[in-house]
Amino acid sequence: MRTYLSALALAAAIIAILAGCSPGPKGDADPRKAVLSMFRAIENEDRAQLAHCLDFESLLKSTGVDYALKTDSPRVFGNPEEILNDLLKGGLTNQRWLAMQRIVDKSNQSGDSALVDVSFVDKKNSIQYLNKFGLRKVNGVWKIYSFSVKDKT
Numbered sequence: 560m561r562t563y564l565s566a567l568a569l570a571a572a573i574i575a576i577l578a579g580c581s582p583g584p585k586g587d588a589d590p591r592k593a594v595l596s597m598f599r600a601i602e603n604e605d606r607a608q609l610a611h612c613l614d615f616e617s618l619l620k621s622t623g624v625d626y627a628l629k630t631d632s633p634r635v636f637g638n639p640e641e642i643l644n645d646l647l648k649g650g651l652t653n654q655r656w657l658a659m660q661r662i663v664d665k666s667n668q669s670g671d672s673a674l675v676d677v678s679f680v681d682k683k684n685s686i687q688y689l690n691k692f693g694l695r696k697v698n699g700v701w702k703i704y705s706f707s708v709k710d711k712t
Contacts, residue, residue, distance in 0.1 A: 590673035590694045591666045593701035598661055601646055601653060609646060614697060615639040617704035626706035627652040628659075628679060628688050655679075659688075671696040674708055 593612055600608035618636070625633040627645070634651075636642050645652045656679060664676035672695045679688040693705035 589666060590668060590701045591663055591675050593694055594663050594675045594677060594692055597703060604648055606643055606647060609643060612703055614702035614704040615642060618642055621705055624707045628655050
């Protein structure tokens with residue numbers, strides 16, 4: 560009986576982890592949920608959940624823009640661990656993002672790609688940073704591939 564309950568608890572934990580970035584019953588969840596799940600993982604120091612929400616291959620190729628906000632020159636990350644360390648406690652991006660109010664606004668979805676409007680509000684200095692997070696579906700799961708997509712409009 561104890562083995563059955565342990566297996567059931569493990570299955571429930573796995574489902575909870577995957578729920579944030581994975582598609583809904585029709586395979587077409589709102590990409591905003593993946594962004595919200597990422598912020599929740601950052602706040603909760605949940606490295607596994609955070610890794611599940613990110614497209615590391617694409618993030619590692621992004622060298623022209625630093626997503627930490629207010630940096631003089633873009634930082635370059637050499638591997639997924641460096642990105643995770645930056646987004647979690649002690650990382651520059653973590654410190655800057657969590658110091659501000661985060662607003663996850665509308666999404667614009669086109670097939671297996673989406674842009675999600677994300678604002679960071681520095682209330683102390685009355686500054687708002689507007690961003691578009693880029694997401695794409697990878698094996699049916701929304702993954703964040705960029706924290707700063709240039710709008711083509």
